Amino acid sequence: MITLLSNRIESGDVIELDHDGVWISAIVLLANEEAIILDACDDSTPFLIRPIDLVRYRLFRPEAA
Numbered sequence: 001m002i003t004l005l006s007n008r009i010e011s012g013d014v015i016e017l018d019h020d021g022v023w024i025s026a027i028v029l030l031a032n033e034e035a036i037i038l039d040a041c042d043d044s045t046p047f048l049i050r051p052i053d054l055v056r057y058r059l060f061r062p063e064a065a
Contacts, residue, residue, distance in 0.1 A: 009036060009051070009059060017049075017057040 013028040026038035029046055039046040
């Protein structure tokens with residue numbers, strides 16, 4: 001697994017982000033230049049965040065085979 005900081009976020013990625021001082025993991029459902037829809041996989045409703053508001057996050061991607 002590769003951990004990337006501040007790279008392009010795409011649908012299907014898994015990210016860990018700082019949300020009000022708490023680190024949460026989420027799956028990226030949809031992403032474009034204006035908005036990202038995330039699912040925290042905790043039975044809550046998916047939420048929307050603007051890429052400009054993602055100040056602190058880590059992006060996880062499987063290593064290329």
